[in-house]
Amino acid sequence: MKTLFNSGHTACAGCGQSMAARLVIDAAGPNTIICNNTGCLEVFSTKYPETSWGVPFLHSLFENCAATASGVESALKYLGKAETVNVIAQAGDGGTADIGLQALSGMLERGHNILYVCYDNEAYMNTGIQRSGLTPFDSNTTTSPIGPKSTGNIRPKKPMPEIVNAHGIPYVATASCAFPLDIQRKVKKAMSIKGPKYIQIHVPCPLGWRHESSLTVSVAKLAVETGLYPLIEYENGVLAAKRQITLKPVEEYLKVQGRFKHLLKNPDELKKIQGIADSNINKYGLKVSVATA
Amino acid sequence: MRELLEGSMAVAKIVQLCKPGVVSAYPITPQTHIVEELAQIVADGHLDAQFVNVESEHSAASVVLGASAAGVRSYTATSSQGLLLMAEVVFNIAGMRLPVVMTTAVRSISAPINIWNDHQDAVSLRDAGWIQLHAEDIQEAVDLHLIAYKLAENKSIMLPVMVCMDGFLLTHGMETVNIPTQEEVDKFLPPYKAPYKLDVENPMTLGPLVDPESYMEARYALNETHKEALEFIPKLAADFSKAFGRTYNGLIEGYQLKDAERVIVAMGSTCGTIKEVVDELRKKGKKVGLLKVTCLRPFPANAIYEALKSIPKVAVVDRALSVGSFAPLLADIKAAFFGKAKRPKTISSFILGLGGRDITKDSIKEIFRLMVVKERQGEFIDLKPELLKDNYEDTL
Amino acid sequence: MFGPLTCKSGSSRKNKTGPWRTESRPKFLKKNCIACNMCLLACPEACISGQGKNNYDFDPDYCKGCGICARLCPKQDIEMIKEECQ
Numbered sequence A: 001m002k003t004l005f006n007s008g009h010t011a012c013a014g015c016g017q018s019m020a021a022r023l024v025i026d027a028a029g030p031n032t033i034i035c036n037n038t039g040c041l042e043v044f045s046t047k048y049p050e051t052s053w054g055v056p057f058l059h060s061l062f063e064n065c066a067a068t069a070s071g072v073e074s075a076l077k078y079l080g081k082a083e084t085v086n087v088i089a090q091a092g093d094g095g096t097a098d099i100g101l102q103a104l105s106g107m108l109e110r111g112h113n114i115l116y117v118c119y120d121n122e123a124y125m126n127t128g129i130q131r132s133g134l135t136p137f138d139s140n141t142t143t144s145p146i147g148p149k150s151t152g153n154i155r156p157k158k159p160m161p162e163i164v165n166a167h168g169i170p171y172v173a174t175a176s177c178a179f180p181l182d183i184q185r186k187v188k189k190a191m192s193i194k195g196p197k198y199i200q201i202h203v204p205c206p207l208g209w210r211h212e213s214s215l216t217v218s219v220a221k222l223a224v225e226t227g228l229y230p231l232i233e234y235e236n237g238v239l240a241a242k243r244q245i246t247l248k249p250v251e252e253y254l255k256v257q258g259r260f261k262h263l264l265k266n267p268d269e270l271k272k273i274q275g276i277a278d279s280n281i282n283k284y285g286l287k288v289s290v291a292t293a
Numbered sequence B: 001m002r003e004l005l006e007g008s009m010a011v012a013k014i015v016q017l018c019k020p021g022v023v024s025a026y027p028i029t030p031q032t033h034i035v036e037e038l039a040q041i042v043a044d045g046h047l048d049a050q051f052v053n054v055e056s057e058h059s060a061a062s063v064v065l066g067a068s069a070a071g072v073r074s075y076t077a078t079s080s081q082g083l084l085l086m087a088e089v090v091f092n093i094a095g096m097r098l099p100v101v102m103t104t105a106v107r108s109i110s111a112p113i114n115i116w117n118d119h120q121d122a123v124s125l126r127d128a129g130w131i132q133l134h135a136e137d138i139q140e141a142v143d144l145h146l147i148a149y150k151l152a153e154n155k156s157i158m159l160p161v162m163v164c165m166d167g168f169l170l171t172h173g174m175e176t177v178n179i180p181t182q183e184e185v186d187k188f189l190p191p192y193k194a195p196y197k198l199d200v201e202n203p204m205t206l207g208p209l210v211d212p213e214s215y216m217e218a219r220y221a222l223n224e225t226h227k228e229a230l231e232f233i234p235k236l237a238a239d240f241s242k243a244f245g246r247t248y249n250g251l252i253e254g255y256q257l258k259d260a261e262r263v264i265v266a267m268g269s270t271c272g273t274i275k276e277v278v279d280e281l282r283k284k285g286k287k288v289g290l291l292k293v294t295c296l297r298p299f300p301a302n303a304i305y306e307a308l309k310s311i312p313k314v315a316v317v318d319r320a321l322s323v324g325s326f327a328p329l330l331a332d333i334k335a336a337f338f339g340k341a342k343r344p345k346t347i348s349s350f351i352l353g354l355g356g357r358d359i360t361k362d363s364i365k366e367i368f369r370l371m372v373v374k375e376r377q378g379e380f381i382d383l384k385p386e387l388l389k390d391n392y393e394d395t396l
Numbered sequence C: 001m002f003g004p005l006t007c008k009s010g011s012s013r014k015n016k017t018g019p020w021r022t023e024s025r026p027k028f029l030k031k032n033c034i035a036c037n038m039c040l041l042a043c044p045e046a047c048i049s050g051q052g053k054n055n056y057d058f059d060p061d062y063c064k065g066c067g068i069c070a071r072l073c074p075k076q077d078i079e080m081i082k083e084e085c086q
Helices: A016-028 A040-045 A065-079 A093-098 A101-110 A160-165 A180-191 A213-225 A250-254 A258-263 A267-284 B007-018 B032-043 B057-069 B080-085 B087-095 B120-124 B138-152 B182-188 B215-244 B270-283 B301-308 B328-337 B361-373 C038-042 C068-072
Strands: A032-036 A057-059 A086-092 A115-120 A171-176 A197-202 A232-235 A238-242 A245-247 A288-290 B002-006 B022-025 B050-053 B074-078 B101-106 B131-134 B161-166 B174-178 B204-206 B252-255 B262-266 B288-293 B295-297 B313-318 B346-351 C006-008 C024-028 C048-050 C056-058 C078-082
Touching (some): A016 A032, A016 A040, A016 A197, A016 A213, A032 A065, A065 A101, A065 B050, A065 B057, A086 A093, A093 A101, A093 A115, A101 B057, A115 A180, A160 A171, A160 A232, A171 A213, A180 A197, A197 A213, A213 A245, A213 A250, A213 C068, A250 A267, B002 B007, B007 B032, B007 B074, B007 B101, B007 B138, B007 B182, B050 B057, B057 B074, B057 B080, B057 B087, B080 B087, B080 B120, B101 B120, B101 B138, B131 B215, B138 B161, B138 B174, B138 B182, B182 B215, B252 B301, B262 B270, B262 B301, B262 B361, B270 B288, B270 B361, B288 B301, B301 B328, B313 B328, B313 B361, B346 B361, C024 C056, C038 C048, C068 C078
Parallel strands (some): A032 A057, A057 B204, A086 A115, A115 A197, A171 A197, A245 A288, B022 B050, B022 B074, B074 B101, B131 B161, B262 B288
Antiparallel strands (some): A232 A238, B204 C006, B252 B288, C024 C078, C048 C056
16 A cells, blocks of 8 residues: 555554554655654664665654754755645654653744654653653653562653643644554544644553553553543643543553553552543543443 | 955855855854854855754754755854764765765864864864864964865865864964955855755665675775875865965975975964964074975875985974874874885874964974974973872872 | 765665565455455555555565554455465
């Protein structure tokens, strides 16, 4: 099939990020330049001399795609091509919320016409599943491992959509591998808006989350349906849309992943995680109807 | 046109005439006047460029990387801590063979924090792969920027160029300089045509992952291109002389070397002071001279060898340290002579002017005096021993 | 002098990832397919193509055998079968 993200990349079988990356660029179209941080996506899609990308693609460093994208967008403005060529800056969760936060904030503050896509697989996966600022609470990673003195990551996810939204940009959205067409709809919508845009996509990692490769979409769906990954859209600072969910208890989501296995016999921790889900549901007003057995 | 200008203004003017499409910088003393003046030039409509105010030097370098990758001539400037903060981007730009030109207002490095001039910042990044040029005075700083763009954008070179000018001494000093006209600049420097770039008409990937099977060749090519630049720079300098009437070699400049018995080797504005001392001592019949090193990278080992091989006593002035080892310029100079049949009897090493410690004519005369007795090893000039104690408590 | 620097657009297609499969491969039954397009959209390898009912199939040169398509198909019209030595 014709695509701007070609086969032959070396992602793991079932990789959510490769699925999402293709959906994003195919929705954005050929008149797009991508600036990508170091991470799984860049490593498995651009190993010399092979590249999967059918659009111009720039990889510089781990934390600066928002800044290099700002440079590309400025160059396009200078060349008079800013109306016809789009710029997308892409990074993982670590490259966005941690090491890349400064460059992202600067790009947002300067108001560049760039779509920033964060592929959120909830850890530094490319370097071996280390904990990041977007790693969920109680997640077992190599730098927040479980043991007699630990139930995993001790912090909740950094609220990136809200942090980005606080910069006053026109469009912020979360999306998920659970709903491929929704990813493309949001990308197309973002590209039609002038100014900085941010889309954070939940992309399951079969290796890092320890689930079967065939379950990528199912696991992503459970994250949404338990309220642990709300799908929302902010437009001009205001919550404009959200995906209504049929509420499932968090155990449904946690039990299919090895990274949360240790919680199933720990009712105290389960309660905390259910608390996070409940707080999301209240905060965003995700209308709930309890799933029938 | 001859004008009395502050160094920063002169550099801003020549950069304006080079017509970059994207300018991005983060303020740091003593570079600030350059970027402020460029911002004003853009605001006044005298330069059609995107002026991007970034949130750190790392992003300033990243913005010009992106712009250059998109095929647009770009410019940034920094100093000291800013240069170190953008260090990984600096290496990145060279490895990606992008013709960015950057001004470094050369300044000392923290700690201790000190905003005054020495060469530590630029010298610390000499391994990055950029061509590194040092200006003696403001006129040379102006001319080197114009040469830098033409050098960087040459299809066979495609290397970023750092033009170094001593912080405060040259950035904030005043000098009567010749600023070329726009027509003269346009004739010397054609518009940038990128051999590879981000273009939807011809998509390619820049900055791929290169594994052990191919990485070494990329680095070999970078190193070889520096050797090619050694051949090209004097030719380019000769073209510049023809066009503008000011003569540069581009790599080195010999001053009163012909029958010299004692020669000092130095970089940057100190060379101006040394030239004055050489003139004074020559009037008294002393056979002294100066070898100015303009191009630190690529290191013109051959040119230096030819210039100094018959000089009995040489002293190298370093305004930076390679802490724990031989001073950086001294090490390169000594390496140029090792194993050669003809070489100076002694090559002494002197350190001076760190953190803006003033270098006076007396300091230079002291060097000419000390270098005769024996070969000096990393000797500091104008050091204040009263500030040095063996125990921390005694410093209080 | 220049060394390895840029990659040609789409050159990854030279890398056939089909040999990655060890356990299973999809079989498109082409009986109850409603052309919902979900398998094509979701395949991480972009190796499923098709248009119209019962007209979708996968490219064994690139399929890594992840099994997402079989799980996703709302009509259970894709089965994962054992990968045989060819």
